[in-house]
Amino acid sequence: MGLETVELFAGVGGFRIGLERAGHEVIWSNQWEPSIQAQHASECYVAHFGEENHTNVDIKQIDESSVPDHDLLVGGFPCQDYSVATTGAEGIKGEKGALWWDIERIAREKRPNYLLLENVNRLLRSSTDQRGRDFGVLLHCLHDLGYTVEWRVINAADYGYATKRRRVFIFAAQANTEWGQWMTSKVEKPDYLTQRGFFVDEFPVEDVQTQLPIAHPPNTTLEGDPKETSDEFEFDFEEAGAMVDGGIWTREVTPVYQGESPPRRTGNGWCS
Template identity: 50%
Template structure:
């Protein structure tokens, strides 16, 4: 049994993915709270599928972390926020109020799970703009102080065969005293990324070296491989917050304060799911756009290229420009990334030409679910349609989590085998 605690649970994407991978994953506690919402639709959806037992609809900052059940794996998708910290006199070191990372950190300190799997938007690696990499550096330093090693990878679901071009960073942390961590060669962290690490088996990458075996120049599509090695030397988290800066690449590992990060390229030889593969037939008329020329003209304007003169808050004039988006969306390729505003009249909303009727329409809530790998009508639990789209704009791709669940199951099995062998050796 792998005991799991789920934070910021939403409508249950992590749970659905992990339980699809193995029935060994047992969720012992979950938390979902939507601030400023009188009706907690996501929580209601979650309990409609999994039951209310051990699922808490409370602001996580108000939860006593010591009262959370012990668990082996902590999972959650959390927002990208301001991770800066400061010294505050009597209170010591304190982060910006309301930043949810600190709630995760407090749980790690209180419960000490062996493994952690988190999901976030990929801009986390580059934020803030004035001190690139600081926020992720703060996270890594927190993990390091709590005795964890960390591997990360930015994964575009479409590059591994799924139907949405959704790019997210996944962060896998593990206690540095686990048997799994003992396999890390800290003199060659690159080896972990390419050979033995968490993501490589389920999400392989191209092996790129120059003729001398150095990871410098690519023979793959003439790409230049960018990599960096860094040692985190700091007095405390405030020191990291004030001074740390690193251009993190889309993959990397941190162990005992040593960082290796490299720009990697996905290697996938399987089949691809396209937008057309997830479309419904006999779609309700309410999703169609034709019949209102003024509305169609607005869609065309929103999707088109434009240059608009604007004035900044300081009075400076500048030209805001954006390129065109395909209108309608091509259905013979994976879909663009869904946002929480999906279905509203805005530039990012998907508009397709229905292959059955040859008419323009929005994607349906069920199609939005399919783009994230949820079961049909997963969110059809009494919530308004607008919020169904909102939930899918916030959700992760369940199929990616299932693949990661396979990897975690294998790691835990190996841990248990190593522990069993150790007990036998002691007995003898």
């Protein structure tokens, strides 16, 4: 059964294509590019999906209570303040990094069962002077809203696509949902992130579990409140992980792909 979905930072609609192919319905969307007059991304979105229930308004001007109730909140929120390509990137405190707080206030008001978010993988290491702080703040906010969380860095090239594109995907489920309860009951298992988690069916990884205990404690925990995390938290997040009840489990994983890989574009042309 498909989920009623709200799409933030919709861009030209890449998220929506995948959602609709999976049987979900986008009931409201927002796309706005600040500081420019021509809203090309929004215009492209409307050309493909129509203008009904689409808004081209600065998200900061949107009253969260006006967003329709929904099951799933998705968005690839702006990455410039986390990107390695940006000199002096300010992370969650930057102008675009701070747009995380618009996701948080909408989730706080509407309390959807699930969130699926995307950003550059450097989000896990931001900020430069307090490694892991920004992702820790994000996890703490979701924890305070009653969510369990799983994340994975996925490189499209590792799964047969003709581009190297590393992005972190963040899945959050309310603790009382089926997924939230599953995560809570299984996250301590050493094979959760390789065999049992949200991402492994579509993006399999090697399952190396030699000499590991039946259950293992979290690698670190969230303490205090999001402000305390912002001031003091520092941690090296790995490319896969989960957060349940403030405990954080994280590990490196190795992608497994056995299909055919298409030619890949290089600086001088195409190669196999």
